[in-house]
Amino acid sequence: MRVLPFVTLLGLALLLGGCGGGGGGGSGGGTPTAQNVQPISVEAGPARIINILFVSVIVCAPGSSVNCQTIDHVQVDTGSSGLRLLSSVVSPTLSLPQQTDVNGNPLVECARFADGFSWGSVRLADMQVAGEQAKSLPLQVIGDPAFPSIPASCSNSGPPENTVPTFGANGLLGIGLFLQDCGVACAESPIPGAYYSCPATGCVPISLPLARQLQNPVAMFSADNNGTIIELPSIPATGAATSAGSLIFGIGTQANNGLGGAKVLATDPNTGYIATRFGSQSYATSYIDSGSTLFFIGESLYPFCTGTAAGFYCPATTQNLSATLEGVNAISSVADFSIVNADQATAANPSFFAFDNLAGPAGNPSTFAWGLPFFYGRNVYTAIETKQTPGGAGPYFAF
Amino acid sequence: MHCDLRPSWWHAALLVAAGLIAGIATCPVQAALGEPVASVETDRLQVGGTLRVLPSAAYTVHELQAPSGTVVREYVSPAGIVFGVAWQGPSMPDLRQVLGTYFDPYVQAASKRNARGPVAIAQPGLVVQSGGHMRAFVGRAYIPQALPAGVAPDAIR
Numbered sequence: 001m002r003v004l005p006f007v008t009l010l011g012l013a014l015l016l017g018g019c020g021g022g023g024g025g026g027s028g029g030g031t032p033t034a035q036n037v038q039p040i041s042v043e044a045g046p047a048r049i050i051n052i053l054f055v056s057v058i059v060c061a062p063g064s065s066v067n068c069q070t071i072d073h074v075q076v077d078t079g080s081s082g083l084r085l086l087s088s089v090v091s092p093t094l095s096l097p098q099q100t101d102v103n104g105n106p107l108v109e110c111a112r113f114a115d116g117f118s119w120g121s122v123r124l125a126d127m128q129v130a131g132e133q134a135k136s137l138p139l140q141v142i143g144d145p146a147f148p149s150i151p152a153s154c155s156n157s158g159p160p161e162n163t164v165p166t167f168g169a170n171g172l173l174g175i176g177l178f179l180q181d182c183g184v185a186c187a188e189s190p191i192p193g194a195y196y197s198c199p200a201t202g203c204v205p206i207s208l209p210l211a212r213q214l215q216n217p218v219a220m221f222s223a224d225n226n227g228t229i230i231e232l233p234s235i236p237a238t239g240a241a242t243s244a245g246s247l248i249f250g251i252g253t254q255a256n257n258g259l260g261g262a263k264v265l266a267t268d269p270n271t272g273y274i275a276t277r278f279g280s281q282s283y284a285t286s287y288i289d290s291g292s293t294l295f296f297i298g299e300s301l302y303p304f305c306t307g308t309a310a311g312f313y314c315p316a317t318t319q320n321l322s323a324t325l326e327g328v329n330a331i332s333s334v335a336d337f338s339i340v341n342a343d344q345a346t347a348a349n350p351s352f353f354a355f356d357n358l359a360g361p362a363g364n365p366s367t368f369a370w371g372l373p374f375f376y377g378r379n380v381y382t383a384i385e386t387k388q389t390p391g392g393a394g395p396y397f398a399f
Numbered sequence: 400m401h402c403d404l405r406p407s408w409w410h411a412a413l414l415v416a417a418g419l420i421a422g423i424a425t426c427p428v429q430a431a432l433g434e435p436v437a438s439v440e441t442d443r444l445q446v447g448g449t450l451r452v453l454p455s456a457a458y459t460v461h462e463l464q465a466p467s468g469t470v471v472r473e474y475v476s477p478a479g480i481v482f483g484v485a486w487q488g489p490s491m492p493d494l495r496q497v498l499g500t501y502f503d504p505y506v507q508a509a510s511k512r513n514a515r516g517p518v519a520i521a522q523p524g525l526v527v528q529s530g531g532h533m534r535a536f537v538g539r540a541y542i543p544q545a546l547p548a549g550v551a552p553d554a555i556r
Contacts, residue, residue, distance in 0.1 A: 292516030
């Protein structure tokens with residue numbers, strides 16, 4: 001990774017923009033996009049996994065405008081909150097300060113996902129993306145060599161995802177529905193498999209006040225801080241080698257991020273779930289998640305693939321489908337989508353990394369996860385809990 | 400601390416000697432997939448979490464709610480074997496404890512996948528499904544061959 005001395009005009013424009021609040025439109029210094037717009041892309045990336053949505057962010061030592069590093073290929077995730085970076089891509093010269101508990105012991109986090117866990121230190125950085133800035137942002141440095149010993153209560157949750165190949169990206173930009181990654185549960189009591197205090201004698205689970213937990217970086221921006229829009233263009237049914245779009249910060253805060261005709265689907269305030277009606281079934285555990293690489297639906301909807309896409313669905317013929325997404329506010333919206341034979345689609349174009357029609361089993365008969373395939377050809381809004389928008393307060397998804 | 404609740408001779412000896420196991424209170428106690436449920440009934444009483452036993456004709460459901468709010472359900476056959484487990488809640492349960500000897504095969508299979516998101520492992524002798532996202536996890540596992548007669552996988556949820 002590159003360490004960029006932050007003395008360019010571009011850098012100054014970004015820094016000034018981050019403090020400026022309103023405005024919008026193109027900013028100076030050759031910046032190609034508005035203050036609240038950051039390019040995003042789907043491409044091979046460092047782990048060559050299909051349908052990973054990438055963004056670049058700049059992290060700086062807190063308070064510094066020169067000790068900064070651009071981290072590319074960070075995955076954009078509407079299914080979690082908080083910035084996580086793999087230790088191997090973070091320059092040691094940044095010297096991001098280790099966070100500590102009330103007794104001065106190092107804070108380390110176990111981040112648990114449906115498909116595994118990531119273990120690493122909680123540190124502090126200033127983060128910049130487009131013209132926005134989150135100062136003094138607690139972030140997780142995954143695989144930090146300073147804390148090599150992983151407690152069983154963390155590793156007992158599934159496969160380890162502590163390296164770039166196993167994590168699938170250089171980091172994760174969690175811009176989901178919630179203000180913190182864990183929330184009140186972790187503030188009230190020590191939860192095994194969440195936050196740990198790590199004195200020399202070993203790591204033990206601790207409770208952690210909300211403000212010390214990993215924060216949704218968007219909520220810490222001085223403006224455009226109530227949510228995001230992910231805009232990706234339509235792609236051919238055969239897929240595409242790459243796809244490029246925009247991550248827009250704020251909902252209804254600038255000329256470029258109005259809700260337009262998008263329908264607001266309020267989510268359950270605790271789980272972030274909506275419901276999906278598909279066929280004759282209602283899926284109560286449904287969510288829109290840019291961090292999931294497929295449509296993950298039900299348990300055994302179609303035959304499983306047996307080739308290179310083993311574990312995905314392989315219907316004999318292309319399925320042209322329609323489902324209804326329902327918010328807890330009783331607003332619903334129909335989504336048309338297709339599911340192709342994943343073995344055939346990926347074998348036909350082995351160098352393609354963007355597909356809008358791949359699906360797999362969800363891990364539960366009542367789960368319907370609208371992963372990245374859903375985002376192609378749509379503008380998908382994610383509104384953060386408690387934040388006001390022209391469509392009401394978050395948490396909600398809209399499209 | 401290693402939290403292995405599989406029945407063993409020393410485990411049984413401790414139970415007899417002490418009537419309870421002091422150290423076990425740090426573990427949310429439950430039987431693991433594929434193992435006898437009777438051996439941990441005594442341990443279960445020592446746990447702070449709440450337990451409901453829901454008997455039915457074909458099997459019994461032991462429902463344990465951990466302090467984190469996550470509910471783990473064990474499906475116990477008439478022969479006393481845990482043939483299925485399901486979980487739902489804000490925190491992922493200790494899957495090594497829930498899956499027992501099936502944990503390592505699960506991790507091995509899940510690690511081979513070239514995708515991010517929910518996991519579904521379907522092997523001849525083991526089905527594991529893990530889904531949801533931070534703050535709201537859901538999943539289940541079962542041994543297809545161990546399902547009591549007349550019980551469909553849909554019952555495990």
